[in-house]
Structures are given as C-alpha cells and as structure tokens.
Amino acid sequence: MSQPAPADAAAPGDTDRPAASAAMVALTDLHLELESAAGTVNILRGIDLAIGRGETVSVVGPSGSGKSSMMMIIAGLERPTRGRVTVAGTDLGALDEDGLALFRRQHVGIVFQNFHLIPTMTALENVAIPMEFAGRADAFDAARAMLASVGLDHRETHYPSQLSGGEQQRVALARAFAGEPDLILADEPTGNLDAATGHTIVELMFRLARERGASFMLITHDAALAARCTRQIRLQDGRIVDDGTGPAGTAETGTDGAPRRAVG
Numbered sequence: 450m451s452q453p454a455p456a457d458a459a460a461p462g463d464t465d466r467p468a469a470s471a472a473m474v475a476l477t478d479l480h481l482e483l484e485s486a487a488g489t490v491n492i493l494r495g496i497d498l499a500i501g502r503g504e505t506v507s508v509v510g511p512s513g514s515g516k517s518s519m520m521m522i523i524a525g526l527e528r529p530t531r532g533r534v535t536v537a538g539t540d541l542g543a544l545d546e547d548g549l550a551l552f553r554r555q556h557v558g559i560v561f562q563n564f565h566l567i568p569t570m571t572a573l574e575n576v577a578i579p580m581e582f583a584g585r586a587d588a589f590d591a592a593r594a595m596l597a598s599v600g601l602d603h604r605e606t607h608y609p610s611q612l613s614g615g616e617q618q619r620v621a622l623a624r625a626f627a628g629e630p631d632l633i634l635a636d637e638p639t640g641n642l643d644a645a646t647g648h649t650i651v652e653l654m655f656r657l658a659r660e661r662g663a664s665f666m667l668i669t670h671d672a673a674l675a676a677r678c679t680r681q682i683r684l685q686d687g688r689i690v691d692d693g694t695g696p697a698g699t700a701e702t703g704t705d706g707a708p709r710r711a712v713g
C-alpha cells in the first residue's frame with residue numbers, strides 16, 4: 450500500500466486544479482490486472498485523474514487501451530487491483546457490494562452501447578423500477594415525465610423488442626438520468642445507431658447533462674463527438690497520455706477545474 454510516492458509531477462492536485470476531495474471523480478494511482486490463460490494482463494497501469502462537477506469529458510484511445518475498464522471502475526462495477534477511487538465524495542474501496550449498489554443508485558447513471566434494457570419490462574417499467582428500488586414513492590410519475598422529456602411518451606407500454614435502436618437508447622437515457630445522478634457515464638452510446646439517430650441521442654445526452662448539472666464522461670471513437678466535450682482524455686496502453694488539461698488545452702482556469710470553453 451505505502452510504496453514510495455513518485456515525484457509529484459503527475460499527482461493530481463499539484464496545480465491549482467481542485468483537490469481530489471472536491472472533484473466528482475478522483476482516481477489515484479489506479480491499477481487493474483486481470484488473469485487470463487496467457488497470464489496476468491495489465492489493463493490499467495497507474496491512472497491519476499480528477500474530474501470536476503459539471504464537466505463534460507470525453508475518453509478516447511485505441512481499442513483495448515482500457516477505456517471501458519476505467520469506466521467500470523468509476524461506476525463501481527469493477528474493483529481495481531490497487532489505487533483509490535473517489536466518486537461524489539465516496540471512497541468506493543470502503544464499500545461492500547450492497548454499498549456499491551446503493552452508491553450507483555444515488556450517484557451514477559450509466560449508458561451502454563447495447564442499451565442494456567430489461568427485455569421483460571416495458572419502457573416505463575425500465576425507467577421506473579430502478580427508482581422504486583431507490584425508494585422513490587413517485588417513481589412511475591417521474592418515469593413518465595422522464596420518458597416525455599426524451600420524446601417517448603407514446604411508447605410507455607412498449608417492450609424493448611418493440612422499439613427501434615434509437616428508441617431503446619432514449620429509454621436507457623431516461624433511465625440513466627431519472628435518478629438525478631451526479632455523474633453520467635456513457636460507453637460508446639451511439640456505437641449501434643445510424644448517424645442521424647446517433648446525432649439525436651448525442652444532442653439529448655448533452656442537453657440532459659447540462660440541464661441537470663451532471664458531470665458527464667463519454668467514451669467514443671468519434672472524434673467530432675469527443676470534441677463536443679469540454680475536455681478530452683486520451684488513454685493508451687492502460688495509461689492516460691493526455692488528460693486534457695495540459696499545454697495543448699490552454700491555461701488552467703484555477704477555479705474549479707472548469708473547462709475554458711463553454712458548451713454549446
């Protein structure tokens with residue numbers, strides 16, 4: 450645990466960016482190693498990252514560079530081999546599985562490439578049931594409002610198999626945002642959609658994130674989409690090779706880590 454600290458150069462918080470505790474996401478010396486038939490695979494090799502509240506951040510990098518793995522750890526769906534993960538002020542390493550489930554319900558919304566809707570539930574139930582689990586008495590009313598806000602009020606009783614890909618992803622967005630999360634994580638959310646539908650989904654995601662003041666992390670292979678975020682993080686071979694705050698990104702603001710460009 451207490452190995453000698455490396456030179457401070459790469460440590461978060463060494464500039465006037467926010468201290469880790471003030472960040473929405475703070476990763477410190479994060480490593481992920483998994484065993485495979487071929488031996489140990491070093492998937493993440495020492496990630497340090499701080500993301501502020503309300504920031505929109507894209508994560509880019511070659512296939513296999515560790516983007517999804519990093520996101521799964523931030524979501525509390527995967528545990529790192531070592532390193533510290535703090536999200537919305539919560540140290541995920543201190544939580545057991547039930548604690549992680551509760552943490553996700555309270556703080557995180559996740560959108561996947563393959564929608565991940567529950568096939569035996571209607572659109573409305575897919576959005577409402579997780580809120581009910583979270584103890585919301587008005588879960589169904591809130592879910593109806595959320596579906597309306599993504600333009601699907603006329604599809605409440607449809608099952609996922611009766612919805613187009615774009616409609617399914619809109620349900621997934623409604624579900625992700627319904628719990629009023631502090632952080633939205635999206636892993637190639639337009640990867641299975643045609644360009645026009647993907648564009649609609651993207652506009653919706655940015656609008657919802659902005660309206661709700663959520664931090665937003667978007668994994669994408671689409672350079673134009675990545676550029677819409679106010680900060681771009683590049684992963685390569687399990688390391689961050691550019692965290693979007695360096696010289697190429699202009700001077701740091703020094704206030705709250707907020708990016709220099711306004712969205713929209």
Ligand SMILES: Nc1ncnc2c1ncn2[C@@H]1O[C@H](COP(=O)(O)OP(=O)(O)OP(=O)(O)O)[C@@H](O)[C@H]1O
Binds near residue numbers: 484514
């Ligand atoms: N359960 C596992 N066991 C062993 N290796 C794994 C496991 N899961 C992922 N990996 C490896 O970890 C590396 C990073 O995978 P990850 O899915 O995070 O990449 P990615 O950057 O999201 O790639 P893509 O752009 O293709 O989605 C890959 O080399 C992958 O083969």
Ligand SMILES: [Mg+2]
Binds near residue numbers: 518
């Ligand atoms: Mg991936």
